[in-house]
Amino acid sequence: MLNDVNTAKVNELRNRYPTAQALVLPVLWIVQEQEGYISEDSMKYVAALLGLPFGHILGVVTFYTMLHSKPTGKHHIEICTNVSCMLRGSGKILEHLEKKLALKPGEVSADMRWSLEEAECLGSCGTAPMIAIGDEYYENLTIAKIDALIDTIAKSTDD
Amino acid sequence: MIVQPSDIEKTTAWKNVVLPPITDLHKIDIYRANGGYEGLKKALAMKPEEVIDEVKKSGLRGRGGACFPTGLKWSFMPRTSSKPKYLCVNGDESEPGTFKDRQIFEYNPHLLIEGTLIACYAMGMTAAYIYIRGEYNKWIRILQQALDDAYAAGYAGANIAGSGFSANIYIHRGAGAYICGEESALMNSIEGQRGYPRIKPPFPAQAGLWGCPTTINNVETIANVSVIIKNGSKWYSEIGTSKHPGPMLVGVSGNVNNPGVFEMPTGEPLLDIIYKWAGGIPGNKAVKAVIPGGSSTMILRGERLEGVRMDADSLKAAGSSVGTAGMIVMDEDADLIRVLTRIAKFYYHESCGQCTPCREGTVWMFKIMKRFEQNLAVAEDVDLLMDIAGNIEGNTICALGDAAAWPVQSMIRLFRDEFEKRTRKVTASAIPLV
Numbered sequence: 001m002l003n004d005v006n007t008a009k010v011n012e013l014r015n016r017y018p019t020a021q022a023l024v025l026p027v028l029w030i031v032q033e034q035e036g037y038i039s040e041d042s043m044k045y046v047a048a049l050l051g052l053p054f055g056h057i058l059g060v061v062t063f064y065t066m067l068h069s070k071p072t073g074k075h076h077i078e079i080c081t082n083v084s085c086m087l088r089g090s091g092k093i094l095e096h097l098e099k100k101l102a103l104k105p106g107e108v109s110a111d112m113r114w115s116l117e118e119a120e121c122l123g124s125c126g127t128a129p130m131i132a133i134g135d136e137y138y139e140n141l142t143i144a145k146i147d148a149l150i151d152t153i154a155k156s157t158d159d
Numbered sequence: 160m161i162v163q164p165s166d167i168e169k170t171t172a173w174k175n176v177v178l179p180p181i182t183d184l185h186k187i188d189i190y191r192a193n194g195g196y197e198g199l200k201k202a203l204a205m206k207p208e209e210v211i212d213e214v215k216k217s218g219l220r221g222r223g224g225a226c227f228p229t230g231l232k233w234s235f236m237p238r239t240s241s242k243p244k245y246l247c248v249n250g251d252e253s254e255p256g257t258f259k260d261r262q263i264f265e266y267n268p269h270l271l272i273e274g275t276l277i278a279c280y281a282m283g284m285t286a287a288y289i290y291i292r293g294e295y296n297k298w299i300r301i302l303q304q305a306l307d308d309a310y311a312a313g314y315a316g317a318n319i320a321g322s323g324f325s326a327n328i329y330i331h332r333g334a335g336a337y338i339c340g341e342e343s344a345l346m347n348s349i350e351g352q353r354g355y356p357r358i359k360p361p362f363p364a365q366a367g368l369w370g371c372p373t374t375i376n377n378v379e380t381i382a383n384v385s386v387i388i389k390n391g392s393k394w395y396s397e398i399g400t401s402k403h404p405g406p407m408l409v410g411v412s413g414n415v416n417n418p419g420v421f422e423m424p425t426g427e428p429l430l431d432i433i434y435k436w437a438g439g440i441p442g443n444k445a446v447k448a449v450i451p452g453g454s455s456t457m458i459l460r461g462e463r464l465e466g467v468r469m470d471a472d473s474l475k476a477a478g479s480s481v482g483t484a485g486m487i488v489m490d491e492d493a494d495l496i497r498v499l500t501r502i503a504k505f506y507y508h509e510s511c512g513q514c515t516p517c518r519e520g521t522v523w524m525f526k527i528m529k530r531f532e533q534n535l536a537v538a539e540d541v542d543l544l545m546d547i548a549g550n551i552e553g554n555t556i557c558a559l560g561d562a563a564a565w566p567v568q569s570m571i572r573l574f575r576d577e578f579e580k581r582t583r584k585v586t587a588s589a590i591p592l593v
Contacts, residue, residue, distance in 0.1 A: 016329045024351030063353040066293045066335030082255045083487055083501055084412035121255035122294050125412035126419040135296040
């Protein structure tokens with residue numbers, strides 16, 4: 001299932017840890033980056049690759065919030081609503097995003113382009129309110145900035 | 160009392176050492192040109208136990224929340240061991256209100272790498288794992304680049320700087336779990352398991368990662384080690400307060416004009432941090448409350464901040480703790496019931512589910528707080544919250560239980576009127592159950 005580049009990455013990772021089990025998180029990251037999410041078949045593949053029971057892999061995937069067992073939107077938006085962001089207006093940003101994308105937290109758009117999730121503190125407290133789209137942080141947000149950002153992404157997407 | 164920014168002297172003689180204002184310091188050449196890796200060379204010329212002694216004498220206390228003396232922790236490691244020994248550097252940084260380690264990854268990653276290598280040398284370790292929260296992928300890439308540069312320059316890997324000492328550093332990416340900032344959960348996470356905290360004893364120095372002797376230190380703690388070895392323990396111990404010395408990265412967020420991370424000596428008055436460093440409160444409003452060190456620390460009343468300082472002893476005397484020095488400031492208009500409801504939701508979401516008091520108690524507290532938020536609570540709910548919090552505190556494997564209980568307990572103790580304002584004027588028995 002893993003492509004050649006990623007198989008080579010996994011083999012390199014084996015040198016870093018004394019057990020195969022320690023590769024669970026790094027390998028699940030590689031799978032998610034390649035496939036977009038971690039399907040049941042992928043979990044079985046990882047279990048066989050590392051010589052572990054399927055149940056162990058399932059247990060790990062369901063424990064960590066960043067590992068997705070279902071597909072997310074192409075642009076996965078996480079909005080921090082914890083205290084520091086809340087005090088600086090994350091509630092209004094979330095409300096606006098919900099309207100703009102016609103999504104509630106936890107939902108994926110029908111065309112699979114957007115998904116929205118409420119997140120716990122993402123370490124952006126001094127630049128609140130914020131959202132993360134994929135790996136990228138967008139900080140010190142206002143309604144106008146959110147509009148510009150979403151519109152730019154919507155237009156620039158090549159699909 | 161409202162202190163105006165102009166009332167406080169604005170200048171400070173402090174010059175940053177952990178986050179110095181040097182452009183492109185993340186590049187190895189710039190880091191070296193500014194005395195980088197001199198501390199490592201100095202350490203490699205010392206005996207390992209002398210390095211530990213130097214860290215002990217410096218008075219450095221852990222910057223991850225518990226303020227435990229770092230040198231003492233290091234001395235718990237066995238000098239000789241038939242098994243390998245490991246260092247884990249904790250960069251999980253998930254405590255709400257905390258965003259300091261991120262600055263080290265971004266602006267001074269080599270300081271962290273240098274400190275990691277010094278720690279490995281002092282404790283006889285050949286491998287270190289730097290655990291970084293999954294959301295910080297951008298900062299993982301910055302640190303990985305710095306690490307690659309350090310390897311290329313011969314500062315990491317085999318025969319470091321020609322000393323004969325070898326150590327590898329690996330970055331391990333987390334995947335979104337607050338509990339993995341707890342040291343034993345962090346080790347389980349590296350081992351490829353769910354992030355469940357372990358029962359102690361055995362302590363990590365006896366049986367940690369893969370059952371081997373292990374030390375876990377916070378990113379900022381390790382960054383301080385480089386500074387100590389380079390400048391000497393005496394110099395370091397004279398910074399800030401004597402019992403909790405050194406530079407400290409203080410994060411200020413919430414209702415302030417100039418939020419951010421500020422490097423300052425320990426012992427800075429909280430009022431100075433709010434008004435001098437963070438520029439005061441928008442609209443010159445009064446401070447209603449402050450959470451001094453991340454959401455797990457006990458809340459303080461705004462009008463009782465006079466004389467309280469950012470160090471372990473002063474905050475303990477004030478009824479709270481330093482934690483991660485991530486201060487959340489709330490102005491007079493802040494709705495503390497909403498704040499506590501959000502905090503309760505956080506611990507409910509992040510409880511790993513191993514211990515019943517925490518797994519069940521956190522969801523009960525969140526549900527009751529929801530009732531307060533919607534003005535549906537009754538008078539008895541205040542005592543019910545205290546009862547649940549009291550039954551979680553001290554009854555769980557790890558400190559997440561305490562961390563969930565303390566904000567509830569301190570908020571009720573100091574702001575009981577806020578809860579009473581939101582209760583319905585009926586008794587619990589008068590409300591139909593269905």
